Amino acid sequence: MMRKTRRTLTAAVALATASVVAATAQAHGPTRRKISESIEINAPADKVWAVVGNFKDSNWVDNVAKTEAHGDDPGKSKRTLTLKNGHTIEEEGTNYKPDRMLFGYFIDKIDVADLPVNDFSSNVTVEAEGDGRAKVEWKAAFYRGYMNNDPPPELNDENSEKAVKAWVQKSLANLKAQLEKGAS
Template sequence: MTWNFQKSLLIVTTIAALALAQHGWAHGPSRQKVTETITIDAPPAKVWAAIANFQDLSWLPGVAKTTGTGGNEPDTAKRQLTLDGGATIDESLYKYDAGEMSYSYRIDTVDVKVLPVNNYSSTITVLPADGGKSTVEWRGAFYRGYPNNDPPPELNDEAGIKAVTAIYRKGLENLKQKVEAAK
């Protein structure tokens, strides 16, 4: 091979490698995950009874009213949360297992100014714990509120994680208080 050909091949290979590397950097947001748990001094059946109705989210602080249709039927059940400030969140149930004391749902519509996430899904499960207690696990997965690169601070990954974590913690703490007070 001639020197010019080798030099040209090296330049083309370098440009191609840089182009591929840049393409990898501009992939957009990645799915974020949050898991929160709490131990409640009550048997699992009692805790499940407090959260089992998909249409009732009265235990979650900040929710002024819940309306819905379809009961606890996966792919049929819908609920609309009206928050204290008047904003709404529409959700759908896609998995329900009373025997496992667990259900999964997704957000259909929410203004990112209310909750800075997109493509949100969540599962809440009641598990037995030592001494006749229960552990409630609330897991969620979502993308940040701004789907493109360079999000504003209020719609970035950290904002989404912070908002979802706060909801889960407040909700689980309130559920614990409600169930334990009803002894």
């Protein structure tokens, strides 16, 4: 009788443990996504930095029509990017080191229809590559556009990451085209 009770108890504990593990897995929300994209530009690093590091002008960023800076310290100030559709993105500078050609920012406010993300932070760096060339690297970390469980497909992890990668790649291509056109 004791063996049967022990087996029943062991089975009950195993079933309860499995239920808790399954419920925990189902309750897991979004995970922080990270991307890193880079491009080589046929222009000197200081010329590239003059564009990338200009907190008051983001005309090279994909879909941006206008930039309005609110303050003079790019490492602490805020700016509003007006998109071509009239929507805005509110950003705050978080890390600005001209001596290292590094600019970091956090998106305070964005419509997920424009970029399906939450808690987006980013660092853009410029490095000299020699022979008058520069490498620009853009690293970003973010959560998907829907912070609860069971996101709609357009706001899930994969589509949020795909949208950010496309936006960053287009922006870097714009930067390259703008700077290399000016070098001709």
